[in-house]
Amino acid sequence: MMVVMMMMSMMEMMVVVMVGRAGDVDNGGGGRQEAEAGHCQWRRRRRWRNHGGVSGTGCAPPGVDPEAFAWFQAVDADGSGHISVRELKQALLNSNWTAFDDDTCLLMINTFDRTRSGRIDVYGFSALLRFIQQWRNLFQQFDRDRSGSISFSELQQAFSQLGYNLSPQFSQLLLARYAPRSPDPSIQLDRFIHICMQLQSTTEAFREKDTALLGNVRLSYEDFLTMVVTRML
Numbered sequence: 001m002m003v004v005m006m007m008m009s010m011m012e013m014m015v016v017v018m019v020g021r022a023g024d025v026d027n028g029g030g031g032r033q034e035a036e037a038g039h040c041q042w043r044r045r046r047r048w049r050n051h052g053g054v055s056g057t058g059c060a061p062p063g064v065d066p067e068a069f070a071w072f073q074a075v076d077a078d079g080s081g082h083i084s085v086r087e088l089k090q091a092l093l094n095s096n097w098t099a100f101d102d103d104t105c106l107l108m109i110n111t112f113d114r115t116r117s118g119r120i121d122v123y124g125f126s127a128l129l130r131f132i133q134q135w136r137n138l139f140q141q142f143d144r145d146r147s148g149s150i151s152f153s154e155l156q157q158a159f160s161q162l163g164y165n166l167s168p169q170f171s172q173l174l175l176a177r178y179a180p181r182s183p184d185p186s187i188q189l190d191r192f193i194h195i196c197m198q199l200q201s202t203t204e205a206f207r208e209k210d211t212a213l214l215g216n217v218r219l220s221y222e223d224f225l226t227m228v229v230t231r232m233l
């Protein structure tokens with residue numbers, strides 16, 4: 001299973017997500033939390049039924065795919081009409097069943113948050129779904145051995161195919177920064193999306209300065225800081 005929300009039907013997905021969350025609870029003192037998770041699962045199922053599931057089209061706003069709308073309602077745990085970073089994090093799992101990391105969720109919310117409110121509406125969410133799907137497809141392409149994660153050699157190939165000319169040392173640096181410590185470190189989908197988004201953003205910033213396309217720029221200290229700060233999503 002990659003991103004849970006993408007791999008199966010909406011109904012199955014929500015159940016698996018909730019089971020996954022409950023399974024994360026420490027058995028030592030987790031009775032209450034498990035009960036809450038069970039309640040949450042039931043609550044979401046009820047809401048799902050109320051809206052007629054994926055096939056229900058009555059409530060989807062114009063321009064929003066009914067499936068994306070049904071998904072939106074399932075992920076919008078508090079029914080506020082918006083998806084928060086926390087709600088997004090609770091809905092996304094990597095292939096190793098770890099939750100998406102906070103930074104990636106925040107980065108994605110900020111990217112699709114048109115009102116700068118720290119949350120996204122159904123239109124932003126619909127766009128975010130397509131965005132994640134595209135990255136997931138790429139991730140699966142680059143994960144050549146189907147291990148569910150991107151190794152050093154796979155990352156090098158991924159960068160090359162994405163048009164980046166980066167040294168092995170740079171890939172090693174990213175693995176050291178983003179992969180869990182291991183003799184053979186590799187990157188899950190959440191970190192892969194994070195790396196690619198930041199790389200894209202900082203590369204654009206660099207190219208704005210590198211007008212002659214020399215691969216080198218001269219920057220003042222404050223220009224450098226401005227470049228970094230404005231690109232930190």
Ligand SMILES: [Ca+2]
Nearest residue numbers: 143147149150
């Ligand atoms: Ca792999």
